[in-house]
Amino acid sequence: MEQHPEKINTTINDARLIDIPIMHDVRGNLSVVEGDTIPFKMNRIYYLYDVPGGEERGGHAHIENQAVVIALSGSFDVVLKDGRDEKSIMLNKPSQGLLVPTGIWREIRNFSSGSVCLVIASDLFSEDDYIREYEDFLSFKNR
Numbered sequence: 001m002e003q004h005p006e007k008i009n010t011t012i013n014d015a016r017l018i019d020i021p022i023m024h025d026v027r028g029n030l031s032v033v034e035g036d037t038i039p040f041k042m043n044r045i046y047y048l049y050d051v052p053g054g055e056e057r058g059g060h061a062h063i064e065n066q067a068v069v070i071a072l073s074g075s076f077d078v079v080l081k082d083g084r085d086e087k088s089i090m091l092n093k094p095s096q097g098l099l100v101p102t103g104i105w106r107e108i109r110n111f112s113s114g115s116v117c118l119v120i121a122s123d124l125f126s127e128d129d130y131i132r133e134y135e136d137f138l139s140f141k142n143r
Contacts, residue, residue: 008063008103008141011082015104017089018068018097031095033120038068039099044121047072051111058108061131061140066122068097069108074115081105083141091117105137 020037023030033042048057058078069078075092082104089098090110097120100106108117123129131137 010101010103012080012085012087012104014101015080015087015089016099018099020070020095020097022095029095033068033097038097038120040066040122042120042122043124046119046121048108048117048119049115051076051115051117053111053113055111056107056109057117058106059132059134061105061137062102062123063129063131063140064102064123065126065129066102067100068120069100069106070094070097070118070120072116072118074112075110076108076112076115076117077110079107079109081107081137083138103141105131105134 018038020031020033023032051057069091071091072094075090077088077090078098078100079086079088080100091098111117131140
């Protein structure tokens with residue numbers, strides 16, 4: 001693992017649910033992420049879908065990238081770890097996102113059939129920003 005100059009002291013308590021405004025209409029609801037809906041400038045958006053039953057996604061942490069995870073359709077669990085504590089949050093509302101700050105390990109599991117997981121990221125993809133091994137993550141958090 002590449003060495004980084006400063007420790008990131010975030011905990012799972014820094015992760016939080018964010019309500020995304022809903023515009024109710026008899027023709028169907030509309031939710032918009034713009035302005036200060038999320039606490040960072042978005043630079044990358046991607047989505048996961050057709051995840052086979054029993055499979056997991058995530059399994060990494062980021063050094064600088066923040067993300068908001070949204071269940072656009074269906075449901076799934078996001079398991080967050082900070083090296084000391086762990087919590088699982090089920091996402092199942094397209095009008096609610098989970099802010100995952102830097103330095104938090106995340107695993108996404110228990111995808112329901114037809115689920116779509118949208119991720120809004122603060123940074124463009126950079127492999128150097130990933131911590132992909134949990135033991136490396138623990139070393140990173142505890143130095």
